Amino acid sequence: MPSPASPLRMVIQRALALSAVVLLGVTACTAAPPVLPSTTPAPTQAPTPTLFTFGTGTDPLGFDPALVSDTESYRVTRQVMEGLLTVNAVTGDPAPSLATEWTEGDDGLKYTFTLRPGVLFHDGTAFDAAAVCANFERWYTMPVSTRGDGSSSMFKQVFRAFSDDSENSLYDGCTVGSALQVTLGLKTRLTGFLPSLTLPAFAISSPTALKANTANVLDQTFASNKVSRYGLHPVGTGPFTFAEASAGSVTMNANKDYWGEKGQITTLKFKTFEQPATRLAALEEGSIDGYDPVTPDNLDKLIKSGKQVLQRDPFSVMYVGINQKIPVLQDVKVREAIAAAIDKSLLASNFFIGGTATTAQFIPPKLSGFNNAVEGIAYDPQKAKTLLAASSYNGEELPFYYPTNAARTYLPTPEKVYVQIAVELTKAGFNIKPVPIPWNEGYLTAVTRDGNHALSLMGWNGSYADPDNFVGPLFGSPGAELGMDDPQLTSKITRARSMPNGPDRVAAYESISKQIATTVPAIPIVFPISAIALSDRVQSYPLSPVLNEVFNQVKLVTPTTD
Structure with a gap:
């Protein structure tokens, strides 16, 4: 189960305090006329579609989290994909995600995870222990033609080597115990193993989508980066499904079958504004609802104009x-x-x-x-x-x-x-x-x-x-x-x-x-201290020093009717 409070506790607690924004000045509503009894059932109305547009400073480099490590790529994949563990927003400790609980065995060389039942990937594939092992084995056996020397790969940074250098790898296999139980093995104890599983690089992809879209064949291009067909359209279990991407824009839709909190946003767009002045102008004119990062030369302008500016503690x-x-x-x-x-x-x-x-x-x-x-x-x-x-x-x-x-x-x-x-x-x-x-x-x-x-x-x-x-x-x-x-x-x-x-x-x-x-x-x-800017439409934002910011957690001001 999750370990005692981590050194990141105070960092995240401060971030939470900063992100809890109270909006004042809501106009009082007039009383509604009485509703007369009716024998005809009221029609069920679909939720009002809610578009949320967020500005970023650069384009992502691709959407296969095993092969990218830049902030903007991870900003997208965090919405679409999930790992076994996530980061507790209060303590910074590893917390349940696709795994609901876990136990350590064999003096830190074995970790057994109980998986969340009833979860589906966006393509309808069942999430289970076999899917977890398929992902870990893919990362471990990834060919040189796909990974290069692997120096930027989080798998190498955590496990030190791949299957073609198994002697130096800390990874010692993935074992299916049952449909909802999986065990990961290590060759030597790794103190930060559970926290490392919260990395977006270890998000679990649909094995069906990995195979259908030849995830290890880099025959496509995005943002001048070689990617696979899977790297252009990731499939996970997250609160948003991937819709489309092009230069300057990524669109995702709310996952109607998501196992957790669905949130208020039905369509999420990330738009790239390379210049700080254009990001600021887009926020001021209302074409975006927020952006990251705020540059020092725009900070005073944002504060003077009354925009919300939230600062992350340095990490x-x-x-x-x-x-x-x-x-x-x-x-x-x-x-x-x-x-x-x-x-x-x-x-x-x-x-x-x-x-x-x-x-x-x-x-x-x-x-x-x-x-x-x-x-x-x-x-x-x-x-x-x-x-x-x-x-x-x-x-x-x-x-x-x-x-x-x-x-x-x-x-x-x-x-x-x-x-x-x-x-x-x-x-x-x-x-x-x-x-x-x-x-x-x-x-x-x-x-x-x-x-x-x-x-x-x-x-x-x-x-x-x-x-x-x-x-x-x-x-x-x-x-x-x-x-x-x-x-x-x-x-x-x-x-x-x-x-x-x-x-x-x-x-x-x-x-x-x-x-x-x-x-x-x-x-x-x-x-560095980094900061984001938000419009008055945002009531609260899940600010995180480790950038674990998933937009189903964004709270929007509820419109009122006078």
Whole structure:
């Protein structure tokens, strides 16, 4: 069953307090005339169709959650698909979803789940234990032609390897006990296993739809990303069914057979507005009901106009990636010089929402493993020049990749952040080559696959309350984004993730934080605060620091008749 309260409890409780918006000034209604008795039954009226339109900063990259990891793709798939577990909105703990209860066995190597009865996928396929195993086996056996090196795959980040490297994989099979009982096996204990199952990447797809739409064959394109036919039309058990998607727009309809709360929205649309000004204008003119993210330059305008602005507590990190496949960046003095040249405080105050804190480490302070003794490399332009002069750097051109036409929850104004950092690095003596790539034209692929990116602007939004979620994906195994191969760090992360919660595990992650700060494989900049804007039509919104925001939970103001 769910574990005791997690370190995310206070984060989510604050988010709930912010999202509970009370609307005042409702006009009193006049009394209705008396209704005369009638022998004719009143006709049953269908609920009034309710369209809700939400603005986003970029297009999704696809809709197969096993193969995408960007916020906007997950924003869609969270509405359509569900996993065995979800996040408790009050405590942040794993909570029942498609599984109603679970037990741990064999000293943490077996987890048996009781499944929710009577649930159907949107295509009519029955949800059962066989469907769960079909999904887990698909993820485990996914071919290289589909997953690439798998570095961006959540399955690899949690289980470490696929079936073609079974020796190094933590996954040890899925067993059907009965139609409504399934057991997942691990080769070694994984302390964050249950929280990791709340990730949208582990949402359960209809096995019928996966097969019919050749989910492992990437022969289609969406937003410049190779996808399968299934990746263009996901089929899950969620409160909304997928209708259609095109550049700039995704439409979903309420699932009339949903097992849980159906909500007020009958048609849900996500519309892309790449520029902050166009998102703001759309809200002001009433063509959208809300948008995410709010940029710092629009925050004051929204507040002055009386719009609702809800701020999420920080549970993400924005960083500068350093690719050690570029030979000169293997020199730690060069990496230290880069860190010393960047004024994090200026970036936080100028390009992020007020209250955003600078950081010298990747694990947020609300999680165990945050090390108060880690100060990192302070901003010191002269020290940057001195380090560079003592290093092996000889003026080599360093391609610096950054996204354009995008606003991320962890990076609301990437072009401005890039310009500031590039100016500071140039002053320190670096030869910086700007490489702007539109987000929807393959930015994520460009910086997470082998290439010539020396530096890159990136971020990570935490999905569950475990320190491994922040250091494991980036540093737990070699990957093309950072091009690093640090067996000692990898070994420490592998050991820490299997340790039981307690002082020893805290100390292990504190040591990991210290080593990352010392070796500088990437430079954490800030823990950003993100915000959304809502129209007066919205009474409350399920704000979540881990972005577990499902729109059947949106409460709308009920129209009144005078």
